[in-house]
Amino acid sequence: MNVCYTDTLKTDCEDLLTRFQVTDSVRYEDFSALWREMKFSTIFHGKMGDVEKRNFSREALSTACHYFFPPYSFQIRVGALYLLYGLYNTQLCQPKEAIRLALKDWEEVEAFQQDVINAQHFDAAYILRKMFLTKVFHFTAMPHLLFYRIKQKMPHQEICEEFRDRTAKVNTLITTDALEEITNVHEHYQKMKCAISSDKTQPDKALSLIKQDLVSDLRNFALDFHEWQENRKRKLKHALKKEAHGMEEEKKEEEDGGGEGSSQVNESSVRAQMLEKIKSKSYGHVTEAPKSRRHRQVELESSGSGSDQGKVEKGGGKRRRLAEKGKKALKKYEVKHEVAMETDPQRLSMPMIAEEVDSDTKEVIPPPKRRRKR
Amino acid sequence: MAACSTAEANNEPDRNIPTYEIRDINSNVVHVGSIARLWRERLNRKYFSFDERDIDTSTEEDAAFGEEMGISAETMDEIKMICSLDTLKCHSEEETPDLELIPDDTSLACLKKRKKRLDYREETLIIDRICRNETYANEIHSLGVGKTPTHLEDQVEEGEIVLTMNILYPVISHQYKESKPLQMIQVLGSQKLTQLRDALCCVSDLQISGEFSNTPDLAVEHVSKDHFKSAFFYFEGVIYNDMRYPECKDLSKTILEWVESRERGYDRFQTAKMEDTTFNDLHIKIGYPYLYCHQGDCEHVVVITDIRIIHQDDCLDKTVYPLLRKKHWILSRKCAVCQMYIARWVTNDDCFAPADPCFFCDLCFRMLHYDSDGNKLGEFLAYPYVDPGIFN
Numbered sequence: 058m059n060v061c062y063t064d065t066l067k068t069d070c071e072d073l074l075t076r077f078q079v080t081d082s083v084r085y086e087d088f089s090a091l092w093r094e095m096k097f098s099t100i101f102h103g104k105m106g107d108v109e110k111r112n113f114s115r116e117a118l119s120t121a122c123h124y125f126f127p128p129y130s131f132q133i134r135v136g137a138l139y140l141l142y143g144l145y146n147t148q149l150c151q152p153k154e155a156i157r158l159a160l161k162d163w164e165e166v167e168a169f170q171q172d173v174i175n176a177q178h179f180d181a182a183y184i185l186r187k188m189f190l191t192k193v194f195h196f197t198a199m200p201h202l203l204f205y206r207i208k209q210k211m212p213h214q215e216i217c218e219e220f221r222d223r224t225a226k227v228n229t230l231i232t233t234d235a236l237e238e239i240t241n242v243h244e245h246y247q248k249m250k251c252a253i254s255s256d257k258t259q260p261d262k263a264l265s266l267i268k269q270d271l272v273s274d275l276r277n278f279a280l281d282f283h284e285w286q287e288n289r290k291r292k293l294k295h296a297l298k299k300e301a302h303g304m305e306e307e308k309k310e311e312e313d314g315g316g317e318g319s320s321q322v323n324e325s326s327v328r329a330q331m332l333e334k335i336k337s338k339s340y341g342h343v344t345e346a347p348k349s350r351r352h353r354q355v356e357l358e359s360s361g362s363g364s365d366q367g368k369v370e371k372g373g374g375k376r377r378r379l380a381e382k383g384k385k386a387l388k389k390y391e392v393k394h395e396v397a398m399e400t401d402p403q404r405l406s407m408p409m410i411a412e413e414v415d416s417d418t419k420e421v422i423p424p425p426k427r428r429r430k431r
Numbered sequence: 432m433a434a435c436s437t438a439e440a441n442n443e444p445d446r447n448i449p450t451y452e453i454r455d456i457n458s459n460v461v462h463v464g465s466i467a468r469l470w471r472e473r474l475n476r477k478y479f480s481f482d483e484r485d486i487d488t489s490t491e492e493d494a495a496f497g498e499e500m501g502i503s504a505e506t507m508d509e510i511k512m513i514c515s516l517d518t519l520k521c522h523s524e525e526e527t528p529d530l531e532l533i534p535d536d537t538s539l540a541c542l543k544k545r546k547k548r549l550d551y552r553e554e555t556l557i558i559d560r561i562c563r564n565e566t567y568a569n570e571i572h573s574l575g576v577g578k579t580p581t582h583l584e585d586q587v588e589e590g591e592i593v594l595t596m597n598i599l600y601p602v603i604s605h606q607y608k609e610s611k612p613l614q615m616i617q618v619l620g621s622q623k624l625t626q627l628r629d630a631l632c633c634v635s636d637l638q639i640s641g642e643f644s645n646t647p648d649l650a651v652e653h654v655s656k657d658h659f660k661s662a663f664f665y666f667e668g669v670i671y672n673d674m675r676y677p678e679c680k681d682l683s684k685t686i687l688e689w690v691e692s693r694e695r696g697y698d699r700f701q702t703a704k705m706e707d708t709t710f711n712d713l714h715i716k717i718g719y720p721y722l723y724c725h726q727g728d729c730e731h732v733v734v735i736t737d738i739r740i741i742h743q744d745d746c747l748d749k750t751v752y753p754l755l756r757k758k759h760w761i762l763s764r765k766c767a768v769c770q771m772y773i774a775r776w777v778t779n780d781d782c783f784a785p786a787d788p789c790f791f792c793d794l795c796f797r798m799l800h801y802d803s804d805g806n807k808l809g810e811f812l813a814y815p816y817v818d819p820g821i822f823n
Contacts, residue, residue: 060544060545060548062541062544064540065539065540065541065543065544066540066541068540069539069540069541072538072540085513085514085518086513089513089518089519092518092519092521093518093519093520093521095538095539096521096522096534096537096538096539097521097539098519098520098521099521099528099533099534099537099539099542100539100541100542101530102528102530102531102532102533102542103531103532103533103542103545103546103549104531104549105545106562106565107565107568107569107572108565108568108569143519146516146519147519149530152744153744155742155744157739159449160448160449160466160469160470161448161449161450163473167473174500177500179500179502179506179510180510180513180514182496182500183493183496183510183511183514184514186492186496187492187514189475189477189478190477190478190492192478192479192482192742192743192744194478195739195740195742196470196474196478196479196739196740197737197738197739197740198449198458198461198466198717198737198738198739199449199451199458199717199718199737199738201455202595202736202737203455203456203457203458203717203718203734203736203737204597204718204734204736205456205457205718205719205720205734206456207456
């Protein structure tokens with residue numbers, strides 16, 4: 058008698074969220090257009106007993122709620138908010154089945170709300186606030202009901218990879234293993250070059266086609282990025298705390314405005330540790346920059362080595378850069394076409410790895426000048 | 432969802448915030464009362480207060496939102512229009528779709544599955560009758576929903592905690608020991624453990640002990656509940672005894688002595704009084720099994736499945752709690768003779784009965800075993816029988 062809807066609910070929700078992801082927008086208008094196109098409110102139709110109706114509503118809300126939290130990207134989380142709004146209001150039970158919100162997830166919801174307000178997505182902010190005021194949520198201790206069912210394996214909702222936040226993807230790309238492999242290939246390549254050169258100890262000048270310090274550069278970039286992420290997270294958390302204590306105005310000006318996608322706990326700390334491990338192996342040395350770049354030496358400034366000064370400078374520069382970019386990116390609600398820039402966290406505030414931006418920050422390796430001889 | 436945030440210098444994770452101890456099974460030990468405090472610290476009071484139903488405050492709220500965000504009135508109106516509930520309607524104004532029918536051209540996986548199920552049922556259904564279990568469940572559900580108190584002092588406070596717990600069948604019962612809970616009860620955080628104890632209905636409380644074949648009329652005197660009033664709850668290393676009446680014994684003494692007699696791997700258990708403890712004082716794990724023992728050896732496993740802040744759609748009348756939310760329907764045993772009335776007597780070694788043991792209703796029992804003067808005919812042992820379905 059009891060039909061299990063877990064997998065079908067997952068399919069339908071992901072279907073709608075994928076279509077929303079494709080629109081590259083966070084506007085509720087776009088979402089509701091998709092909702093109407095798919096006739097999503099009919100998901101509650103069909104002859105069902107009261108008990109079944111209630112169980113189904115509860116499961117639908119629980120499935121949609123899963124997409125509302127990290128590690129999903131900001132756009133998916135906004136989509137999940139709209140989806141929850143839709144499902145709650147179109148369900149057929151009386152009294153309505155509520156959405157469960159656990160204590161441990163409150164921080165993330167609050168940070169999300171702050172992100173949305175800072176980025177001036179008025180429709181999302183309005184909907185979230187409306188949901189709070191119409192008492193849509195049950196404030197609970199734990200996210201799900203717990204019955205101590207050790208024998209029955211509860212289906213654990215898996216994370217949909219397509220919706221994962223891209224800011225975590227850098228860390229998954231540049232891992233210990235990947236760097237090790239690249240090093241090995243690099244060394245092998247060097248050896249091959251030496252083997253075919255006239256001087257067996259070093260490769261011919263004519264064969265130097267790539268950057269010599271490729272691996273250490275990659276590692277530096279990854280570490281930089283991770284540190285920058287951590288910094289932003291810390292700043293945002295700090296800003297939230299300060300706000301709670303009433304020092305609203307000052308902090309808002311100081312901190313950046315484009316705060317989407319920054320407030321999430323991700324596995325980057327684990328990656329950082331792995332990267333630290335690589336560093337301690339054989340890349341502790343600093344390669345000397347070529348003669349043409351002597352005025353800009355490479356600085357090792359990751360945690361554990363390098364001068365603190367370098368760190369502080371970099372932090373300050375980055376903050377300034379972010380603040381500028383954030384302010385530029387804050388668009389009014391009416392201007393809808395800038396949506397792409399607003400919602401893309403990487404484009405917004407990812408530190409640009411190019412020379413011309415700032416001169417007082419650490420060395421940024423210029424794009425390699427390739428001398429191709431065909 | 433991340434179970435615990437990375438500890439930062441200026442932000443230590445509060446130890447009272449519940450997290451999973453074993454994922455999807457149970458939580459770590461939490462103090463019930465602090466959950467309410469933690470939520471109150473974080474939330475705007477309006478998020479959990481009880482509204483006057485007939486007053487619509489949405490226009491003021493929208494205006495306040497507009498002011499906070501710094502948007503003009505026209506933009507505010509635009510937002511309101513774009514986000515209104517009408518945008519969720521999937522059918523035009525003229526169509527009023529039949530909520531029971533599923534359209535054939537649906538693209539949703541859930542509907543396809545449901546349609547398949549409904550079509551299958553249509554083909555194979557022989558008797559079309561409302562499921563009795565569901566009717567029963569609905570009846571119980573309606574006991575608690577949306578009840579407002581007659582007196583204002585009986586109203587539950589805003590921000591009060593509601594605990595939901597499953598009481599399982601007594602461990603001695605063969606059939607449903609592990610699968611179906613006997614009942615699901617909701618209690619308020621401010622209520623005492625004794626209130627829960629009084630609300631729990633177990634058939635062993637009503638047993639009448641003694642053999643009454645010679646004196647059938649004396650059977651309806653005292654039930655076990657009156658004789659043996661002791662009971663205890665066990666939560667997280669503390670045993671809470673019911674000591675309200677002078678006859679109540681400390682049932683936990685034996686257990687405490689057993690724990691202390693050797694190195695058993697448990698910390699020393701403590702005792703406390705059931706009538707002095709409220710649910711807010713408890714330290715428990717959510718989703719973890721605990722014990723309720725009464726009648727000396729009738730033990731029920733108690734699992735607290737949920738703790739949350741009370742919502743305005745819940746029952747708001749304090750006097751109704753502890754509230755029964757779900758109960759397992761137990762089939763009553765009928766008389767072996769008439770098959771109509773519920774059994775009140777059970778006999779053993781009965782020369783008149785076709786089976787041992789055999790169940791009879793009062794009328795049939797007397798007609799079969801006694802003559803018109805009330806004299807016992809034949810040899811048998813008769814015991815009063817209390818049917819477990821008595822609470823239906």
